[in-house]
Amino acid sequence: xxxxxxxxxxxxxxxxxxxxxxxxxxxxxxxxxxxxxxxxxxxxxxxxxxxxxxxxxxxxxxxxxxxxxxxxxxxxxxxxxxxxxxxxxxxxxxxxxxxxxxxxxxxxxxxxxxxxxxxxxxxxxxxxxxxxxxxxxxxxxxxxxxxxxxxxxxxxxxxxxxxxxxxxxxxxxxxxxxxxxxxxxxxxxxxxxxxxxxxxxxxxxxxxxxxxxxxxxxxxxxxxxxxxxxxxxxxxxxxxxxxxxxxxxxxxxxxxxxxxxxxxxxxx
Amino acid sequence: xxxxxxxxxxxxxxxxxxxxxxxxxxxxxxxxxxxxxxxxxxxxxxxxxxxxxxxxxxxxxxxxxxxxxxxxxxxxxxxxxxxxxxxxxxxxxxxxxxxxxxxxxxxxxxxxxxxxxxxxxxxxxxxxxxxxxxxxxxxxxxxxxxxxxxxxxxxxxxxxxxxxxxxxxxxxxxxxxxxxxxxxxxxxxxxxxxxxxxxxxxxxxxxxxxxxxxxxxxxxxxxxxxxxxxxxxxxxxxxxxxxxxxxxxxxxxxxxxxxxxxxxxxxxxxxxxxxxxxxxxxxxxxxxxxxxxxxxxxxx
Numbered sequence: 001x002x003x004x005x006x007x008x009x010x011x012x013x014x015x016x017x018x019x020x021x022x023x024x025x026x027x028x029x030x031x032x033x034x035x036x037x038x039x040x041x042x043x044x045x046x047x048x049x050x051x052x053x054x055x056x057x058x059x060x061x062x063x064x065x066x067x068x069x070x071x072x073x074x075x076x077x078x079x080x081x082x083x084x085x086x087x088x089x090x091x092x093x094x095x096x097x098x099x100x101x102x103x104x105x106x107x108x109x110x111x112x113x114x115x116x117x118x119x120x121x122x123x124x125x126x127x128x129x130x131x132x133x134x135x136x137x138x139x140x141x142x143x144x145x146x147x148x149x150x151x152x153x154x155x156x157x158x159x160x161x162x163x164x165x166x167x168x169x170x171x172x173x174x175x176x177x178x179x180x181x182x183x184x185x186x187x188x189x190x191x192x193x194x195x196x197x198x199x200x201x202x203x204x205x206x207x208x209x210x211x212x213x214x215x216x217x218x219x220x221x222x223x224x225x226x227x228x229x230x231x232x233x234x235x236x237x238x239x240x241x242x243x244x245x246x247x248x249x250x251x252x253x254x255x256x257x258x259x260x261x262x263x264x265x266x267x268x
Numbered sequence: 269x270x271x272x273x274x275x276x277x278x279x280x281x282x283x284x285x286x287x288x289x290x291x292x293x294x295x296x297x298x299x300x301x302x303x304x305x306x307x308x309x310x311x312x313x314x315x316x317x318x319x320x321x322x323x324x325x326x327x328x329x330x331x332x333x334x335x336x337x338x339x340x341x342x343x344x345x346x347x348x349x350x351x352x353x354x355x356x357x358x359x360x361x362x363x364x365x366x367x368x369x370x371x372x373x374x375x376x377x378x379x380x381x382x383x384x385x386x387x388x389x390x391x392x393x394x395x396x397x398x399x400x401x402x403x404x405x406x407x408x409x410x411x412x413x414x415x416x417x418x419x420x421x422x423x424x425x426x427x428x429x430x431x432x433x434x435x436x437x438x439x440x441x442x443x444x445x446x447x448x449x450x451x452x453x454x455x456x457x458x459x460x461x462x463x464x465x466x467x468x469x470x471x472x473x474x475x476x477x478x479x480x481x482x483x484x485x486x487x488x489x490x491x492x493x494x495x496x497x498x499x500x501x502x503x504x505x506x507x508x509x510x511x512x513x514x515x516x517x518x519x520x521x522x523x524x525x526x527x528x529x530x531x532x533x534x535x536x537x538x539x540x541x542x543x544x545x546x547x548x549x550x551x552x553x554x555x556x557x558x559x560x561x562x563x564x565x566x567x568x
Contacts, residue, residue: 052276088433094365095346096357114346115339117278118364121432126276135339218568220271227361229430229441237423237444240490244452244483245419248300251479252307252472 004104005147006083006205007156007164008172010179011217012191014076014163016059021048021078023158024057027143031133050218051079053131056140057155062216077208077217078155078164081106081127081140082195085202088226089119089128097136104169104205105142113137124201124223142206169205179209194219201225269568270501272435277564283337287330288425288556289454291371292447294326295422296455298378300479302415304472305402312472317385318459323418324382327375334371348372363428370420377414384410422455423448429559436504436563440497442490443559449487454552456480457525457545468538477541481529484548488522491555509562512554521551 024030031054033039041047044061051058058079065072083105090098090106097112098119108119108128113136120128120137131138143153151157156166165172176193183191190211195204201223214221301319304312335344343351347368350357359365380400384407387397401407426447429437437443456476467473491513495502505513525544533540 050276092362092364092431094357094359094362094368095343096350096352096359097346109352112343112346112351113340114343116337116347116364117280117339118362118428118432120276121278121280121429121434121437124271124275124433126274129276130279130339215269215274215568218274220274221269222271223274224271224433224438226431226433226438229438230361230363230427232441233427233430233444236441237427237448240445240448240486241419241423243486244449245303247482247486248303248479249307251475251482252303252312 002103003168003170004205005167006169006172007080007166008176008207009078010163010209011075011077012183012209012211013161014078015161016045016061016076017160018059019158019160020155020164021057021059023154027154028056030054030056051127052129053138056080060218075212075217080206082125083142083205085205086225088122088124091225091227092118092122094118101144103147105144107141107144108137108139110134110136110138122226124220176209270435270439272433272438273566273568275433277434280560283333285556285560287333288560289553290326290333291330291425292422292451293455293458294323294330294378295418296451297326297459298323298381298418299415299422300455300459302411305411306408308472311470314467315459315463315472315476317389318462320381320385322458324378327371327378330371331375363424363431367424367428370417370424374414374417374421377410377417380410381414422451434563435501435566436498439501440494442494442497446490446494449483449490450552450555453480453483453487454549456483457548461542461545477529480548481526484522484526488518491518504566505562509558513558516554517551517558520547521554
């Protein structure tokens, strides 16, 4: 078995060139939005807007400026599916379309998916959506086809600043920890890793170096596995079923006691 | 900020809402028919048959609605059979997988009960089928096991919504309980509404009305508990959805029918009972509209 593979994205060296987005679109032959007609979001330089069924990489532009724009900074982050160790999408998928590969990545088999969309609601990061061409749920595959051929994913290959690093998760974690230490030493105490440890969904196989709160980058501060509600939700339902059932039994049983004294009478 | 607001909506709209409503009616009507069959009086058998008459078509409609909602409807069978191995596809920790199987098995029970009820009423020539209804041993077994599946089908949809990461849905464990209570009350209302006028004097129908009142009261408590359990997320309903929940679901769908049920009138002039039943059905439908649609409009 190959080691667990993934991405380490160092947001401090991202320049927002979107080469990763283009490389992903090109390799995976993803269609253009709106039939190729350009539409402006009005949100900084971000016209991709978010990850979805036809955008498996998305470079986020966060502008943090004072009102007079005298001071400020850009936060740039190339977002992608996190390939969670405890993946909510994989848990809920009723068709078995979502699988964990030999590289410990999470892949949706498009020929199996029937477009029920349960995975979309289950993903804590809002990564998955329907691809309008195939009608199936789609997201980053971490270039499963390239990995099987011994190649690295298209996005990390195209990244000109090495903001997106690809490799064995263990190596990436060592690299990331050293980078955080380096940034702290250079006077950037806000640098930290998001998703590198097991606290977030057992660990994210695509984790990030951030310099602000996760929600600033559009990431959930405390993502959870959807099955957390399965036990409590089922228990409350069973309790309700017992109460309603008992109400029904006593209600109709008292009827029977009264009606047993009368002869059978069919009303229909 | 709740982490659930960073997720994407699954675009479950009117077909899913209709399924939640019709599936609830299928489960609820079958369950009520079983209750009446097993614990009611002998003169209540027509009322029980009515429940079985509703349950089977409702299950068929439920399946069709679910298939129509798939983005690739021709692959509906992937819910039950793994397309690459052709082995059963069954995941105990996926409510949608469990629900698909439950609906499939429950469908078989509703078909048997439907045919047995027709035979019992003399509407089909195979009188032997009537033995598949209580009080015969086989009938009791079919009713009891089918009743269990009926409860599951009526309530699992709420648990399915909870086992996601969407705001509101995943912020409370009480949706399954609420859906179950609503399915039961709307089913009782539907049976009352469908009952021919000549049945209005039947004590069984009065028992059903009393049962509906109790379940409506429980449903009211369940909705209050639901709102409380949402905590700060309940503020997401400080808009038109909250108004619809308060006025449409609680006011028109629960409180008004409870008041109408409490007002005793001579049977021959009693229009309050069918009016109350219509309002209960409307409230149950609106409840699903509010739950399904309000959660999908929220984004970070």
